[in-house]
Amino acid sequence: MTVDQVATHLADYCRKEQFTQALKELYAENAVSIEPVEFPGFDKETKRLAAMMEKDRKFSAMVESRHGTTVSDPLIAGNSFCFVLTMDMKMKGRDREKLTELCVYVVEDGKIISEQFFM
Template structure:
């Protein structure tokens, strides 16, 4: 599966809220997830390994009371890398309704995502 194929599959699954399924299907067992500086040490911070990434996703979902909408851009592919813009409209237990906007960058190796990195303004 080419980087472009992985990117298109991830986008399609994210648009349907199938984040965990996408991780099971498309991520390497030793994939790394990187958050912005200042968020790296938090409960949803940097982790290594598919099991840790899945657990991070479960912690995020546990804080969501309602998902109102998901928007995911078309992927921008360059070699073994691709990026997407993602906007989530969610109601969080702790913060109420918020719109979360981020740039997500992925590295693909041997047909699997080996790294994801997120760029967003925390608390803003």
């Protein structure tokens, strides 16, 4: 897949809140994920797809309810792309909130090898 195709597919998966499916289809085995801060129970940097799948599972288990996700159109430059992701959700034990982050991705050989989030 081209960078444009990967970006379009990922944005579509995120809009449908199909994050696990996106990981399975679009990410390389050696991918890395970098969070803006370290959250309790999560590392700031997660290496390898299997660990990223586990992080996705743990995060989903913390979500009490989802009330919609929006994703901007991707911006593409070379082998990188980004978009703004906003999730309206209620985490267990917290008030409902909107989380907005800039998501930046690097693609190599048709797969995402790096993701980094900025809030």
